[in-house]
Amino acid sequence: MREHHAVDVAVVGAGCGGSLIALLLNRIGLSVVLLDRGSHPRFAIGESSTPTADLVLRDLAQRYELPALLPLSQYGTWKANYPQLTCGLKRGFSYFHQCPGQPFRPLSDHSNELLVAASSDDRHADTHWLRSDVDAFLVRQVQAAGIPYIDQTEFIAEQCQPTWKLSGSRENIPLSITAKFLIDATGEAAFLPHILGLTNKTSRMRTNSRALFAHFEGVTPWQEMLVAQNADLDAYPFRSDIAAVHHLLQEGWMWQLRFDNGVTSVGFALEGGCQAGPAKLSPTAEWNALLERYPTLADQFADARVVAPERGLTRTGRLQRRWEPSAGENWALLPHTAGFVDPLYSPGLAQTMCGVERLVGLLEQHWGRESLPERLAGYQRTVAAELDLIDRLVHGSYRCRHHFDLFVPYSMLYFAAATTYEQRRLEHGFDPGKAAPAFLCADEADFQAIVGELQQRLEHALASPDRRPASDRFFAEVAEAIAPYNHVGLCDRTVHNMYHHTAVNP
Template sequence: MRVDSDILVIGSGFGGALVATVLSQLRYQVTVVDKASHPRFTIGESSTPLADRTLKRIASRFKLDWLAPLCSYGTAQDLRPHVTVGLKRGFSYFQHTAHADFQPRQDRSTELLIAASTADHIADTHWLRSTTDNYIAAKLVDAGGKLIDNFRVHQIDRSDNWSVSGCIASDAEPTQNPSSVELTARFLIDASGPGSVFARDFIRGDDTSQLKTHTAAIYGHFSELQDWNDLYVQAGGDDRPHPYVSHRAAVHHLIDEGWVWQLGFDNGVTSCGIVLDRNSLSANPLANGSGEDLWQRILRRYPTLQKQFADARLVAPSRLVVRDRLQFLRSVGAGSQWLALPSAMGFVDPLHSTGIAHTLAAVEKIAEMFSRCSQDDPFPSHRFLQAYADQVRSELLWIDELVSMCYAARFDFSLFAAATLTYFVVVTAAEKDERDGFLSVNHRELLASVGSVAQRVRDLRKKHASGVASPSEIRETVVWIRKTMAPFNQVGLMDPQKQNLYQHTAPPDKTA
């Protein structure tokens, strides 16, 4: 079989399928290939106000009425049974101590709750990606786009056009004589993530060593997980002042080894993972034994988490996924007649739920570039492609700065809260004015202030490791961070009187 197209997209996750749909709306002939088929398990599931706003603009501009409901929890219910989501009212953080029950305190010094919306119906969502990706890919096909599942790339060549040879062969149903496919296209988009076959053949450099964040992860989807808020109340916590039910959010349980994420979906499934901070561990905990063994060993160290998971069972995939390092950064993100989505250029960490928003921001950039093209010059120039790649790279490095700062602060929860709220100062500023790029990456004064905060946090981390960081110095640093970020703090974050509970940080479109 031979397929000729204007544009070939490798990867049919929501980013690849959506950019293909948008380009089809711009009257390009687009073919999407993927090594697997939908629906399939994947993570990267937590949306944000920035993501929802970008999605809404894309849906409006390209008349994708079927896409717009994903922008909020209330309207996402209209997509059932095709799409499953979960309610995300904000970001919840809880500090655990090894070999001790979780201990709520009157001063809220072991918790941090940051509302991202003021009501359920306008709230953000967790995307059960097996359903959302399948939904968007199906809409691409409905609109006339071509999708080839279970495609194995054998070779990618470039002369005047791109030429990709491969075959269709499912892992689930291997055949003795897989059907051969020859694909040609004038432009190529890599949306295939960290395991990119395009990068393998066409990108020689790797810049992962430039990233400060260094984490590993074990994860899967569970059923029968006990609601965290019930355990919080059982432990003596008063949940009445909380801005939302604490587990109706992106939940972060901080532990010595890193943190545990929990994202609940409406079908009773919860996405759970343990992220391991390799910078703070003396040895690689994944070097020996299985992911399941390590999962259980870690849970046993934290009695309240062990109790929460007592009846939970893994439902997808068949075994826990183990990733020895989550981070990667490729040296090149675009070239002559090709570009990569952020997920194929690099990835930092799930700590601040930046993945969906970052991908959608790139889709919008790509749509803008291609919408400016003409029949005589139908593809973006090298200058525009290089500017796109440079921008996405700077965004990845900026995310790394924000995330690694928070990891460096984990040794003290008050310092971690200050570092995390520094991130939310950045994101709430970006929500009010997106002209400075994704997460205000082009706002030089903001970047300089955050850089000084990050450096002071890292210096204090070094002193802590040497046993010379005093409680008074940590308190002074928290006060200094508050003053340093005050010029950019537009929503009242870092207010000691709030006792780590923030109800009014939502942008206007997330306020009822």
């Protein structure tokens, strides 16, 4: 017997974005089915939330009356309501400049460190999501809402105007689905781009990086490594490792995200031109070779062991991807499917939340109306602008990562954009009848112009033979340029790279 579903919207991909948008579509009265070729729980990265992601998630949970999701928007409420769901405490962002062959030595003026607070205390803090727990929880919410969820099924899709037809088989039972609208939440798998033959614009992206990653047990907390080096911890706005920890390296950078269960998500994001012979080395051999170049990191991982995924250390090809367009007359890609840049600055969850909010809002307001195609075209433009901006911010950060005195002011572009978005949202609220604002102020021409100008000035500073004057000049140029977006005291020499008060809490 064939199983058939006739729905308004089919969502393909049951990661956090796909499950969330299925729940929201159900709340606005559209019939929906959620499809996935895999099953839960499963390993995934893209784990670090931010104030933007949490603000949007909170607003969505309240606006669409999904109280089960509300506790996930802050560390304190998460731990009080869902202690069984593993997360990690994230008070902000921390950066450490590592030099090959040298132990890390924290300097008295903190000129090789940067800590930026994203919350004022633990209760209001952001979180690292253990995605195997959180994604499975969201799928259970989908099922509890009565939304059909079909997993472990490979589907074939055919666009038959004005509907979609999908077919597959699960446990030898034929399945068919007809849907008026299709949403691709498959991320890297790019379900719809392959079916529709969308344009691959990856080659036009500035950033070029790959990754090597896993989950570990037995990683010595970075704070303990600093204690062993007699660091001046009194100046820190938070414990340095209850954060998205970044180690800037010659080859790229390393992330460390600590979960409350003793597991740490760790990975190297490696610039494309700085490969350590991946074709000749196994992932484990490459990992060990990278650690050996940085003595303090090697000490930190002396007792560490891989616990996930089952296949062990995972090595990727180029991380960047870009498909256009990201929406059509009866379909749309969530941002993570439309493109990806790099995990630097943790943009993934925040951009996903912003894209889900924008897409649900326009479907709520324009479903079945002649205005829908125009609104979807606006969605496409916004997603493209966000990806362009993230690419420019990340590429510039890679360019100056070897020169921490330039990296610090350049990173202020991201923090200025993020805190401005968050402050405006808190002060003015969000009108669901209007288009949702773009992530990181990406729809503002003035900010885009500032980023373009400062990228040029960064190149001048990198090329200057007079390092200190060029660095001082670039710091002043950034401070002046971001002044209209600097509401939280960024580019302040007097704090010595220890930013205590950038938090924008509700």
